[in-house]
Amino acid sequence: MLYKIRHYFKNVISRLSIRQKMLIALITCIIIPMVLLGLYTALRVIDLSAQNQYEAQISQLTKSAKELENLCTMAEQEAQSLAYDSSVQAIAEGSASVMDYRTASERMTAASDKIDYCSCIAVIRDGKILFQRGEQYLSEVSSSGQEQTQPLSKWESSSNVFFERGIHSFLLDEIIYETTILQDMTYNKQGTVRIYLDVSQILEAIAPTGSEGETAIQNVLVCTPDGKILFEKETESRDGEQFIHLLESQDRLYSSGYFSVSATSRQMVLYARCETGGWYLVQTMDKLNIYDTQLLYILGVLFFCIVFGVVYGMIQNKTILNPLQRLSHRINIVKSGVLEKESYETAYDEIGNVERGFEDMVSHINDLINQVYLQTIKTKDAEREMLLAKMNPHFLYNALDSIHWLAYQNKDYEVSEQLEALADIYRHILQFDKNIISVRQEVAFIENYLFLLECQMGDRIDFVLDIPESLYTCRIPKLLLQPPIENSVNHGLKDVRQGGKVKIRMRRKAKDLEIVILDNGIGCDSKKLMELIQNSTGHTAFALRNISERIRLTYGDGYGLTIYSKKNWGCMVKIKIKIEEESNEANDCG
Numbered sequence: 013m014l015y016k017i018r019h020y021f022k023n024v025i026s027r028l029s030i031r032q033k034m035l036i037a038l039i040t041c042i043i044i045p046m047v048l049l050g051l052y053t054a055l056r057v058i059d060l061s062a063q064n065q066y067e068a069q070i071s072q073l074t075k076s077a078k079e080l081e082n083l084c085t086m087a088e089q090e091a092q093s094l095a096y097d098s099s100v101q102a103i104a105e106g107s108a109s110v111m112d113y114r115t116a117s118e119r120m121t122a123a124s125d126k127i128d129y130c131s132c133i134a135v136i137r138d139g140k141i142l143f144q145r146g147e148q149y150l151s152e153v154s155s156s157g158q159e160q161t162q163p164l165s166k167w168e169s170s171s172n173v174f175f176e177r178g179i180h181s182f183l184l185d186e187i188i189y190e191t192t193i194l195q196d197m198t199y200n201k202q203g204t205v206r207i208y209l210d211v212s213q214i215l216e217a218i219a220p221t222g223s224e225g226e227t228a229i230q231n232v233l234v235c236t237p238d239g240k241i242l243f244e245k246e247t248e249s250r251d252g253e254q255f256i257h258l259l260e261s262q263d264r265l266y267s268s269g270y271f272s273v274s275a276t277s278r279q280m281v282l283y284a285r286c287e288t289g290g291w292y293l294v295q296t297m298d299k300l301n302i303y304d305t306q307l308l309y310i311l312g313v314l315f316f317c318i319v320f321g322v323v324y325g326m327i328q329n330k331t332i333l334n335p336l337q338r339l340s341h342r343i344n345i346v347k348s349g350v351l352e353k354e355s356y357e358t359a360y361d362e363i364g365n366v367e368r369g370f371e372d373m374v375s376h377i378n379d380l381i382n383q384v385y386l387q388t389i390k391t392k393d394a395e396r397e398m399l400l401a402k403m404n405p406h407f408l409y410n411a412l413d414s415i416h417w418l419a420y421q422n423k424d425y426e427v428s429e430q431l432e433a434l435a436d437i438y439r440h441i442l443q444f445d446k447n448i449i450s451v452r453q454e455v456a457f458i459e460n461y462l463f464l465l466e467c468q469m470g471d472r473i474d475f476v477l478d479i480p481e482s483l484y485t486c487r488i489p490k491l492l493l494q495p496p497i498e499n500s501v502n503h504g505l506k507d508v509r510q511g512g513k514v515k516i517r518m519r520r521k522a523k524d525l526e527i528v529i530l531d532n533g534i535g536c537d538s539k540k541l542m543e544l545i546q547n548s549t550g551h552t553a554f555a556l557r558n559i560s561e562r563i564r565l566t567y568g569d570g571y572g573l574t575i576y577s578k579k580n581w582g583c584m585v586k587i588k589i590k591i592e593e594e595s596n597e598a599n600d601c602g
Contacts, residue, residue, distance in 0.1 A: 034328055043321040047314060066270050069282055069295070074268055076218035077284035077293040080234065083128055083214070084289040087207050088165070090123040091191040094133070094205045103135050103143050104193045104203035113143070120145035129213040131175070131186060135193070137203030146208070148175040148184065165191040167236065167289075170211045170243035185211040187242050211243045218293065219245055231297060237290040255281070255294055272299070335363045339370065351378040386565055430467055433460040441491070448566075450594045451518065452484040458493050458516065465501060473505055473512035483518050486525055487592045489562050495555035496529040496585040504533025504583050520591065524571075527587040538577040545573065556585075563589055 094100050099115040102108035108116070120133045124146040132146035141150055151174040168188040175182055186208045193202045219232050233244035239256040258271070258281070268284040282295045335358070342354070353375040358364040440457040455477070462475045475497075497514060505512040517528045544553045545560050560573040567590045577583035 034333070035325065038321055038325055038328075042324065043317055046317040046320065066280070066282065069297070070268060070270060070284065073282055073284040073293055073295055077268070077286050077291075080214070080218055080291065080293060081286035081288050083209070084167075084286060084291065086127050087130075087189045087209065088191075088289075090127055090133075091165070091189055091205050091207050094119060094123060095191045095193045100135055100143075100205065101193055101195070101202060104137055105195070116143060117145055123207075127207065127209070129210045129217070130207060131173075131184060131210045132208045134206045134208070135203060136206055142203065148208075149177055150174070150208075151176045151181065164194075165189070167242060169240060173208060185243070187211055187214075214243070215245045232293060232295045235292050235294065237292075242291070255283075255292070259283075259292075331359065331361075332363065335359065335367060339363070339367055342367075342370065342374075346374055351381065353378065382565070389561075389565070430464060433463045436460045437464070447490050448487050448592075449490050450484065451479065451486045451488055454488060454490070454493060455479060455484070458497070461494055461497070465497075469501070469512075472508055472510055473501065473514060476513065476515040478515060478517040480518070483520065483525070485594050487594045488525070488527075488589060489559075489566060492559060492587065493527070493529065495559060496587075499556070499585075500529060500531035500533060500583065504531045504535065506533075508533065521588075523591055525589050525591045527589070529585045529587075530582065532582045535577045535579050535581045535583050536575075537579070538575045538583070541575055541577075545575075559587070563587070 097116065097119055099108065099112040099119065102112040103116055116135075120143075124130045124133050130146055131148040132144055132150055134144035134150055135142045141152060144150055166189075168190065170185050170187045172183040173186040173188075175184055189207045189209070190204050192204055194200065195202055215232075231245070234242045235255065236242065237256065270280055270282040272280055278299050280297050280299050282297065284293045285291070286293065338356075351374055353371050355371075358367045437457065437460050440453070440460075458477070462477075465473070466475065493516060497516065500514045505514070511532075513532050515528075515530045517530070519526050519528075541553060541556075545557045556573060556575075563572045571588050571590060574586045574588075575583065576586065
């Protein structure tokens with residue numbers, strides 16, 4: 013029985029793919045053991061006490077209270093310093109000189125830079141803004157309020173303050189510190205110095221927004237020892253006096269700590285005291301549930317195990333499975349007959365070595381096939397030349413020459429010119445010993461060919477040769493231009509009555525020569541035509557396929573023939589070959 017079971021599982025596993033086998037191994041050998049270990053560890057972890065959690069929160073709250081205390085101290089010191097500055101007092105009295113305004117501007121700007129989150133510092137008298145400096149500018153039309161007789165210095169609760177700059181105006185939530193400007197000798201009140209602090213920036217510093225975590229500070233308020241709330245964030249209650257009363261009842265006024273609102277309440281109050289100003293930074297939060305914490309910890313362990321398994325699977329997939337699948341796909345492609353070597357990034361491991369070795373083998377097989385193919389072409393060329401050599405080309409030259417002079421004697425000059433062009437064309441075609449010729453020779457041949465076409469077409473088609481003389485010494489394969497021109501005339505422009513145009517252009521592109529034959533005919537399906545040229549073996553597109561093969565065999569990969577066209581758009585045949593200058597001995601235009 014045991015043998016049958018083992019044999020059954022062995023057969024099942026043998027039918028699985030490598031990906032399925034690795035997935036089963038990952039689940040059984042890594043993910044499941046890690047999940048079990050994580051659950052066991054989570055159950056054995058000592059429960060974190062609520063006190064430790066609250067102490068960590070108090071520590072963060074105390075740090076924020078220290079920053080708030082420094083801000084309060086700096087604002088009060090700078091306000092007092094400005095209130096006793098002679099230039100500021102002169103502005104408040106209304107007797108300031110230009111130098112007083114300059115000095116006051118420098119002092120107030122420097123104070124604004126020192127005080128964090130300072131929006132503006134203003135000198136105010138009887139509710140009127142006399143002078144101000146800072147990042148923002150108080151609106152001149154906004155009410156600044158009347159100065160109170162007592163006290164000489166005070167903090168005001170947060171409120172919306174109207175600022176404006178140019179055509180832009182906006183409200184900002186600000187807390188204000190105000191101190192009185194007294195006359196030197198009489199101590200009469202001349203005005204006040206007000207420092208405006210941006211509440212949103214202060215809250216961002218002491219209670220930063222973002223994802224909620226163990227040290228995150230939410231639901232906070234800042235109040236004075238008498239219970240007045242200066243500013244707050246996301247609190248449900250604004251009763252600062254009740255908070256102070258609770259502190260007094262528990263004798264906690266001069267310390268930092270935490271307490272429950274009531275025995276039945278789920279709310280905890282955490283607070284930290286600013287020693288200098290006596291302010292309290294207060295946070296309310298729900299009581300910690302240790303069971304929820306444990307559950308979250310267990311879920312975190314499970315999530316970590318799953319993530320680890322997924323990452324491990326992705327690594328295995330990238331380093332092992334994908335290369336094997338790519339190699340399997342390449343083998344299928346090669347089996348279908350495509351032997352072109354592909355270049356792609358491979359690893360430097362065993363699989364990478366197999367991939368590179370396989371591509372090298374494919375490249376070597378392709379080279380051998382090309383060599384056999386090239387030898388076959390050369391054999392066929394030799395057979396063709398041998399057959400053509402059986403006919404004496406001089407007989408054809410002499411016959412055409414005799415007809416040419418007969419037409420010339422009969423003063424039929426048009427026929428004479430056509431016969432002369434035809435004789436030159438046959439002489440060019442039947443030069444069997446020259447497969448690579450100069451551009452000059454090919455241009456002479458094409459000019460004769462176009463002359464005969466113009467005689468046939470009349471003014472239906474206009475032929476344009478755009479070939480710089482600097483390229484005449486370059487060498488190109490023989491009969492490279494005639495087949496595309498013939499295709500343009502016989503296919504693209506066969507129904508054109510007038511306005512047809514064929515342009516032949518050559519340009520040097522770095523170390524390559526680019527030849528373009530362009531017509532404005534009916535166009536064609538270039539994608540289908542390129543597939544016929546590259547894959548077909550019949551008589552369809554034979555001339556263009558012959559040109560493509562000759563170029564590839566002569567110059568290698570990267571060179572050849574490309575067709576761009578679409579219906580009723582025209583057609584462009586682009587030929588790219590390597591530039592090769594002719595030698596002095598071969599510099600012959602004949």
